[in-house]
Amino acid sequence: MKIIGIRPSEFKGDDGQTVTGKNIYLTYPLDKGEGIGAERVYLTTSKLNSLGYVPSVGDEVRVEYNRWGKCCGMELI
Numbered sequence: 385m386k387i388i389g390i391r392p393s394e395f396k397g398d399d400g401q402t403v404t405g406k407n408i409y410l411t412y413p414l415d416k417g418e419g420i421g422a423e424r425v426y427l428t429t430s431k432l433n434s435l436g437y438v439p440s441v442g443d444e445v446r447v448e449y450n451r452w453g454k455c456c457g458m459e460l461i
Contacts, residue, residue, distance in 0.1 A: 385410040387443045393426065404429045408439060408458075410447065425455035435459070 389409035397403045405428040411420050425447060432439070437460050439445065448457035 385412045385445055385447055387439055387441055387445060388422075390439060390441060406432060406439075408455075410445070425458075427455060427458070431456070 387408060388411050391407045391409070392404075393407050394402060394404045405426055408425050408427065409422065410425065411422050414421050427435075435458055439458060444461050445458050446461050447455055448459075450456040
């Protein structure tokens, strides 16, 4: 997947606490079909700090998902 955009995000969680992070926009070649697919993943600031690198536009990355389909990690490839 290739990072094509990064947007900061901040909102109030269910407990009233402010949650900060970034929306990361990605593209990837479609396995079945023609063209390119796109998706957005959200990572909290704490999750971003634990990645070991700072995501940048243009990076090729591998995205990891948890069993609920949420992004739980990302690594540079």
